[in-house]
Amino acid sequence: MFTYFTHRVLVMIPTLLVISVITFIIIQLPPGDYLSNQMAEMIASGDRAAMEKLAFLRQEFGLDRPMLEQYAVWLGIWPGNNGFSGILQGNLGWSFEYNLPVSEIVGDRLFLSLVLNFTTMLFVYAVSFPIGVYTAVRQYSIGDHAMTFIGYIGLATPNFLLALILLFLAKKHFGVSIGGLMDEEFIGVDMSWGKFLSICEHMVVPVIVIGTSGTAGMIRRLRANLLDELQKQYVTTARAKGLKSRRLLLKYPLRMALNPFVADIGNLLPQMISGSAIVAVVMSLPTSGPMLVSALQSQDQYLAGSFLLFLAALTVFGMFISDLALAALDPRIRLGSEASK
Amino acid sequence: MKSYRYPVKALAADYVRSAIGVLLPAALMLFTDLVAFIFYSMAALVLLFAGYGLRTAWRHGTVLTVDEDGIRQEGPMGGFLDREIRWSEMRDFRLRYYSTQRDRKGGWMQLILRGTATRAPVKHAAANPGGSANGGVIRMDSILPGFDDIVRQAHDAARRHGLAIDANTATNLSSLGLGTGDPGQANTNAKSPS
Numbered sequence: 016m017f018t019y020f021t022h023r024v025l026v027m028i029p030t031l032l033v034i035s036v037i038t039f040i041i042i043q044l045p046p047g048d049y050l051s052n053q054m055a056e057m058i059a060s061g062d063r064a065a066m067e068k069l070a071f072l073r074q075e076f077g078l079d080r081p082m083l084e085q086y087a088v089w090l091g092i093w094p095g096n097n098g099f100s101g102i103l104q105g106n107l108g109w110s111f112e113y114n115l116p117v118s119e120i121v122g123d124r125l126f127l128s129l130v131l132n133f134t135t136m137l138f139v140y141a142v143s144f145p146i147g148v149y150t151a152v153r154q155y156s157i158g159d160h161a162m163t164f165i166g167y168i169g170l171a172t173p174n175f176l177l178a179l180i181l182l183f184l185a186k187k188h189f190g191v192s193i194g195g196l197m198d199e200e201f202i203g204v205d206m207s208w209g210k211f212l213s214i215c216e217h218m219v220v221p222v223i224v225i226g227t228s229g230t231a232g233m234i235r236r237l238r239a240n241l242l243d244e245l246q247k248q249y250v251t252t253a254r255a256k257g258l259k260s261r262r263l264l265l266k267y268p269l270r271m272a273l274n275p276f277v278a279d280i281g282n283l284l285p286q287m288i289s290g291s292a293i294v295a296v297v298m299s300l301p302t303s304g305p306m307l308v309s310a311l312q313s314q315d316q317y318l319a320g321s322f323l324l325f326l327a328a329l330t331v332f333g334m335f336i337s338d339l340a341l342a343a344l345d346p347r348i349r350l351g352s353e354a355s356k
Numbered sequence: 357m358k359s360y361r362y363p364v365k366a367l368a369a370d371y372v373r374s375a376i377g378v379l380l381p382a383a384l385m386l387f388t389d390l391v392a393f394i395f396y397s398m399a400a401l402v403l404l405f406a407g408y409g410l411r412t413a414w415r416h417g418t419v420l421t422v423d424e425d426g427i428r429q430e431g432p433m434g435g436f437l438d439r440e441i442r443w444s445e446m447r448d449f450r451l452r453y454y455s456t457q458r459d460r461k462g463g464w465m466q467l468i469l470r471g472t473a474t475r476a477p478v479k480h481a482a483a484n485p486g487g488s489a490n491g492g493v494i495r496m497d498s499i500l501p502g503f504d505d506i507v508r509q510a511h512d513a514a515r516r517h518g519l520a521i522d523a524n525t526a527t528n529l530s531s532l533g534l535g536t537g538d539p540g541q542a543n544t545n546a547k548s549p550s
């Protein structure tokens with residue numbers, strides 16, 4: 016396992032580097048940049064000094080340099096105007112739209128995005144695991160049919176529609192204010208017990224909305240996997256030898272059925288992140304999604320790049336955890352593949 | 357009695373991995389001014405890959421000897437980490453398969469043997485009296501020439517002594533042409549490891 020762990024860590028390094036390159040290329044792809052767009056407006060309005068100002072600002076922010084050099088400076092592996100001052104040094108760049116360092120703008124949003132996605136993931140697993148096991152063990156029971164029905168509704172309902180319905184119900188029956196991840200009085204205030212409770216209260220609806228489709232999918236997968244295992248010969252043999260049902264279930268079939276369940280962490284993360292961006296717009300959540308959309312539209316390259324890099328890194332890390340868990344749980348060769356000797 | 361050791365060619369890739377894993381983060385730590393979180397992450401990477409390099413060097417100098425009585429591992433550290441497991445005292449036998457590729461191809465296997473009682477090889481008996489201090493686990497990877505032979509002998513011993521073979525091991529054994537691959541086989545007619 017130690018060998019696997021180190022190999023897997025080593026794979027992550029070039030993966031993150033390639034992601035950072037792709038991220039930088041994507042944010043550079045549209046013609047022009049934020050400054051040239053702004054200057055075009057100033058020239059059109061008759062500002063004669065605009066060209067000089069443009070040249071000065073482009074030099075100041077390093078936008079006149081070759082793309083490769085801009086990338087290296089942005090990452091922090093090549094000295095810029097202020098020496099080494101890139102992402103590796105904690106400098107995420109300058110937001111032209113907000114006229115502030117990116118780190119000052121994204122701090123809370125990235126944190127809230129992380130908390131929201133992590134909580135959603137816990138929700139998905141906490142709900143789908145017991146239901147998946149129950150529906151497989153009690154196949155074709157009333158409970159199984161009811162859960163299956165709810166699961167299909169969860170899969171078929173668009174997130175934004177579910178968000179609107181739940182927002183309405185939460186406001187009407189529980190008095191939770193619509194939108195946002197905390198009450199207005201806590202916005203911009205340091206973390207406190209009251210703010211924490213407010214965040215928890217406001218997170219219930221987004222977590223359910225973002226997690227519902229994932230939960231439904233997970234229930235279906237776990238149920239199908241477990242049913243496959245329960246019908247195998249070794250389960251019949253163990254039953255015939257008098258092994259108790261619960262012990263039999265926990266010791267072998269459930270372990271084998273868990274493999275795809277664990278492997279899905281890697282697929283679940285990107286789905287949740289992209290899903291949460293749409294939900295965040297509908298529910299006015301102060302997470303990274305709406306700001307990322309706005310930054311991409313305005314070509315605020317460092318702001319957009321920081322978000323994309325963070326979300327990609329989160330996904331890579333999720334895949335890493337998923338692969339480690341799977342390697343620990345299921346270190347088997349697949350039929351048709353061969354171990355290199 | 358037959359002896360096995362990891363050849364340099366088989367370990368070259370591990371040495372390269374270790375060097376890359378140490379040098380890249382170390383260079384970033386030395387030549388750029390990293391933010392604290394990234395600095396400590398890089399330091400952890402340096403430690404991890406330095407440990408990996410040491411483990412590779414240790415493997416480089418390790419000799420595995422197999423005979424009809426058991427398996428013996430003798431490393432370059434003067435008795436420390438040396439182990440011996442008699443087939444009759446083996447209480448756990450596992451064969452694992454790992455791959456970093458999503459399609460699970462191009463991976464490697466790892467054989468893990470655990471004994472109920474371990475003894476240091478005779479020549480190191482004074483340095484390791486009783487031989488139980490090292491935990492009694494012998495691990496080896498499939499890059500070791502003769503790995504299949506060792507697996508076969510260990511599997512024969514496991515069958516002779518009625519050891520339970522888990523589902524993962526059974527599947528991996530079947531890919532080497534050993535056993536039936538039935539996860540229930542050993543569990544239904546063999547004693548479990550305590």
